[in-house]
Amino acid sequence: MNIKSFTFNPFMENTYVLSDKTGEAVIIDPGCYGKDEEKELIDYISTEGLIVKLILNTHGHIDHVLGNSFCKRHFNVPLWIGKLDLETLKSVEAYAPNYGFQNYEAAQPDRLLETDEQIRFGESELKMMFVPGHAPGHIAFYDKSKEFIIGGDVLFEGSIGRTDLPGGDFDTLINSIHAQFFEFPNETIVYSGHGGSTTIGEEKRTNPFCAVRS
Numbered sequence: 001m002n003i004k005s006f007t008f009n010p011f012m013e014n015t016y017v018l019s020d021k022t023g024e025a026v027i028i029d030p031g032c033y034g035k036d037e038e039k040e041l042i043d044y045i046s047t048e049g050l051i052v053k054l055i056l057n058t059h060g061h062i063d064h065v066l067g068n069s070f071c072k073r074h075f076n077v078p079l080w081i082g083k084l085d086l087e088t089l090k091s092v093e094a095y096a097p098n099y100g101f102q103n104y105e106a107a108q109p110d111r112l113l114e115t116d117e118q119i120r121f122g123e124s125e126l127k128m129m130f131v132p133g134h135a136p137g138h139i140a141f142y143d144k145s146k147e148f149i150i151g152g153d154v155l156f157e158g159s160i161g162r163t164d165l166p167g168g169d170f171d172t173l174i175n176s177i178h179a180q181f182f183e184f185p186n187e188t189i190v191y192s193g194h195g196g197s198t199t200i201g202e203e204k205r206t207n208p209f210c211a212v213r214s
Contacts, residue, residue, distance in 0.1 A: 001124055001146045003191065006041060009033045010100075011063035014193055016150055017045065024122035025050040027075075028141065028150050029058055029193065030067030033101065038070055045075075053121045057081040057109075058152025059135035060089030061165070062096060064193060068107035078110035080119075082130065085137025086112060088167060113139060126150075129180050133173020134161030140180075148189040155181055155190055157198040160209045177203075177210045 006015045008031040015032060019025035025045065032038050045052060052075040057065055060081060072079050081089055086109065096104035119126040119141060126141040134153045138161075141150045153161035155177055163170040181190070186201025204212045 001143060001148075003148070004044060005191065006032070006037075006044075008037045009063055009066055012194055013063040014191070014195075015041070015067070016191060017041075017050070018121075018124070018126075018150070019048065019050050020122040020124045022122035023049055023051050024124075025052050026054045026056055026119070026121050026126075027052060027071055028056045029064040029152065030055060030071045031063050031065070032067035032070065033104075038067065038074075041067070041071075042074065052077050054119070055079045056119065056141065057085070057089065058140060058150065058193065059138040060085045060087075060092065061135060061153070062092045062099060062101065062104075064152065065089060065092060065107070066101065066104060069105035072107050079107055080111045080113055081109045082128075082137040082139040083112035083114060084130075084132070085135055085139070088135050088137060091166075131176035131180050133163060133169055133171075133176045135165070136167035138176075142184065142188075147185060147187055148191060149181065149184070151181070151190045151192050153193040155198070155203055155207070155210070156192045156194060157196055157203075158207060160207070161193075174210050178212075182210075182212065 013031035016028040093106045188200040
């Protein structure tokens with residue numbers, strides 16, 4: 001599995017392109033906004049000779065979905081999001097101008113994911129996890145064979161996703177981290193929605209919000 005990250009838009013959001021040796025790829029949380037960011041994404045996919053099969057959203061907050069419509073149209077592929085975050089996604093159109101995104105273009109999801117679905121492309125498989133707290137329908141994706149999580153805004157290096165947005169809840173988020181993320185091996189890499197990557201073991205030991213106390 002090859003994992004390429006891009007940092008897009010003023011929120012410094014991480015967009016991920018996952019691909020394997022077959023050349024098939026998925027885009028997770030396309031946050032690209034503006035021609036330069038769109039070109040950066042296209043150029044990478046073209047240079048690598050990738051075939052995009054699918055767009056996935058971990059959740060529907062504005063910074064993670066700004067490029068949904070562009071990617072759907074350019075790559076002619078479907079968009080999938082967790083069923084319980086559909087309303088979060090729909091609400092973006094109403095508030096995007098307030099954040100300066102006058103040209104935001106809403107995209108309709110093609111499938112609403114249920115709990116514990118498997119996402120397949122090429123020779124790869126991602127397990128979907130339901131991890132609410134930052135957003136009511138937040139999901140994440142785990143690759144068992146390569147031991148990594150594409151985690152969205154659940155767990156960060158030394159921090160956690162904010163819970164003061166509509167639908168957020170601190171206790172729910174901490175439970176998601178402990179019951180889901182912290183069940184994976186310590187070596188599991190977490191690719192977060194903002195900032196650098198980390199590991200489950202590091203956050204269990206040192207994260208001031210959710211470390212496991214012995």
